[in-house]
Amino acid sequence: MSRKRIRDIRNEELIEATIVAVHKRGYGVVTMAEIAREAGASAASINYYFGSKEGLMEATMLHLLGKLRRAMSEGYATARTPRERLYAVMDANFADGLFTVPQCSIWMQFWANAPYSTRLSRLHRINRARVRSHFLAELRALLPADRVETARQALQCYMDGVWLQAAQSEEALDPDEARAAAHRVVDLVIP
Amino acid sequence: MSRKRIRDIRNEELIEATIVAVHKRGYGVVTMAEIAREAGASAASINYYFGSKEGLMEATMLHLLGKLRRAMSEGYATARTPRERLYAVMDANFADGLFTVPQCSIWMQFWANAPYSTRLSRLHRINRARVRSHFLAELRALLPADRVETARQALQCYMDGVWLQAAQSEEALDPDEARAAAHRVVDLVIP
DNA sequence: AACAGTTTTTTAAACGACCATTCAAGATTC
DNA sequence: GAATCTTGAATGGTCGTTTAAAAAACTGTT
Numbered sequence: 001m002s003r004k005r006i007r008d009i010r011n012e013e014l015i016e017a018t019i020v021a022v023h024k025r026g027y028g029v030v031t032m033a034e035i036a037r038e039a040g041a042s043a044a045s046i047n048y049y050f051g052s053k054e055g056l057m058e059a060t061m062l063h064l065l066g067k068l069r070r071a072m073s074e075g076y077a078t079a080r081t082p083r084e085r086l087y088a089v090m091d092a093n094f095a096d097g098l099f100t101v102p103q104c105s106i107w108m109q110f111w112a113n114a115p116y117s118t119r120l121s122r123l124h125r126i127n128r129a130r131v132r133s134h135f136l137a138e139l140r141a142l143l144p145a146d147r148v149e150t151a152r153q154a155l156q157c158y159m160d161g162v163w164l165q166a167a168q169s170e171e172a173l174d175p176d177e178a179r180a181a182a183h184r185v186v187d188l189v190i191p
Numbered sequence: 192m193s194r195k196r197i198r199d200i201r202n203e204e205l206i207e208a209t210i211v212a213v214h215k216r217g218y219g220v221v222t223m224a225e226i227a228r229e230a231g232a233s234a235a236s237i238n239y240y241f242g243s244k245e246g247l248m249e250a251t252m253l254h255l256l257g258k259l260r261r262a263m264s265e266g267y268a269t270a271r272t273p274r275e276r277l278y279a280v281m282d283a284n285f286a287d288g289l290f291t292v293p294q295c296s297i298w299m300q301f302w303a304n305a306p307y308s309t310r311l312s313r314l315h316r317i318n319r320a321r322v323r324s325h326f327l328a329e330l331r332a333l334l335p336a337d338r339v340e341t342a343r344q345a346l347q348c349y350m351d352g353v354w355l356q357a358a359q360s361e362e363a364l365d366p367d368e369a370r371a372a373a374h375r376v377v378d379l380v381i382p
Numbered sequence: 383a384a385c386a387g388t389t390t391t392t393t394a395a396a397c398g399a400c401c402a403t404t405c406a407a408g409a410t411t412c
Numbered sequence: 413g414a415a416t417c418t419t420g421a422a423t424g425g426t427c428g429t430t431t432a433a434a435a436a437a438c439t440g441t442t
Contacts, residue, residue: 006391006437026307028219032428042393047429049391105306112303115296115359116217124359150375154345157352162344164351168306168315184341188380197411197417223402233419238403240417 010049011059014039018060023102027057027109058119061110064103065127071095072134082141083190086155089134090182093159099175104166132156142190151189158185201240202250205230209251214293218248218300249310252301255294256318262286263325273332274381277346280325281373284350290366295357323347333381342380349376 017039021030024038032043032053039046050056075088093099114121135156139148162182166173208230212221215229223234223244230237241247266279284290305311326347330339353373357364 010391026219026304028217028304029307031426043428044393044430045391048393053428108303111355112299112358113217113219116220121359147379150372150379153353153372154349154376154379157349157356158345159348160352160355161348161350164302164355165348167303168312181341181344185345188338188341188345201417222400234402235404235419236417239419244402 007049010041010045014041014046014049014056015060015063017041018056019064019102019106022060022109023105027106027113054117054119057110058117058123060106061120061123064098064107064110065123067098068092068127069130071098082138083186086135086138086142086186086190087183089131089138090155090159090186091179093163094175094178094182096175099166099173099178101166101169101173104163104169104173107163108167131159139190154189155186158182198240201232201236205232205237205240205247206251206254208232209247210255210293210297213251213300214296218297218304245308248301249308249314251297252311252314255289255298255301256314258289259283259318260321262289273329274377277326277329277333277377277381278374280322280329281346281350281377282370284354285366285369285373287366290357290364290369292357292360292364295354295360295364298354299358322350330381345380346377349373 014035018035021035021038024030025034032046035056036043036046046053046056050059072089072092075092076085079085079088110120111124114124132152135152136148139151139155143151159182162178166178205226209226212226212229215221216225223237226247227234227237237244237247241250263280263283266283267276270276270279301311302315305315323343326343327339330342330346334342350373353369357369
């Protein structure tokens with residue numbers, strides 16, 4: 001039990017260090033040594049835990065996807081109407097613990113690199129399909145059928161676009177404001 | 192004059208090869224040798240023309256930005272009403288010669304890497320500001336002042352989001368359909 | 383509490399591969 | 413014959429991964 005715990009703690013620490021290091025230096029050029037320094041460990045120990053650099057990156061992506069999935073489940077649990085659930089999908093993407101520059105940044109990097117890794121692109125496709133089906137389910141209850149698809153594209157692309165911009169930001173983000181803006185966009189699309 | 196011509200031809204060829212090679216292999220991992228092979232030249236000759244890998248990448252980005260700027264100017268020239276000009280901004284982003292998988296892909300890669308290069312991020316900021324001011328100018332003529340900013344965010348982020356998705360596509364893109372979808376989104380936001 | 387044996391964790395150093403860039407010599411164009 | 417262009421080979425450096433050995437953590441026994 002205690003043995004298991006150590007492994008989990010190290011995993012978490014190394015993944016957090018990966019997020020920070022990738023944000024600081026960029027996915028393409030960050031080195032194992034830099035990630036290790038960020039975590040106060042050695043490059044060799046990262047390989048001990050994750051097998052390879054690619055394994056570390058995949059684990060980091062899984063970690064972020066899990067965070068996003070949990071944030072969305074929580075929101076869904078309390079939302080009662082289709083519109084509230086639509087807000088909830090948005091809010092999950094702009095949740096306090098998720099909508100930070102380093103995380104938007106690393107998400108962008110993964111996104112850009114997903115086409116070159118079958119494992120990453122698989123994770124990516126699954127996540128996108130889930131968001132998509134959530135949007136469709138709620139929009140069908142709010143709009144006539146012939147306007148659902150356009151609204152879905154508008155909202156889903158909006159979310160992606162906000163993250164894309166956020167990754168470029170030089171100041172800290174304001175999740176509250178982001179959620180408020182997202183609600184305004186929802187209200188614009190579905191009066 | 193003829194000497195000048197050769198240099199221009201080579202520049203163009205090498206930049207096109209760069210776009211294809213970066214699309215195939217990824218910005219972070221593509222090598223000079225791969226770009227050279229794509230162009231049917233040697234890695235050394237790329238350095239002869241562009242000085243360094245970073246110089247080549249910057250020139251490629253400038254090339255793409257120029258394309259986008261020209262596409263937008265053309266559209267603006269014929270558009271007569273604010274709504275038509277709004278369509279024109281969208282159409283420029285989804286123009287036939289621009290909205291292809293390799294170009295969306297490389298754009299994404301540059302985007303992801305812009306924060307780590309002062310030169311790239313500068314180009315990026317300038318382009319974004321120009322698109323933004325175009326949007327604002329037209330939207331102010333179409334909407335009450337208190338709804339302009341929300342509409343601008345919705346449309347600009349939508350554009351970014353579409354590119355982001357397009358970069359992941361495994362099939363060829365359909366610029367016609369993309370423009371039609373963009374028009375529908377404009378109509379959704381500005382009834 | 384102390385100790386010896388076992389397992390898990392850590393890292394310094396070595397390895398091997400890869401890559402951007404330079405350079406000098408040759409090819410091409412004017 | 414001079415200027416421009418091209419490239420094979422050499423250079424110098426970087427990085428991911430492996431390895432072997434040490435350190436630390438744990439276990440059961442006395």
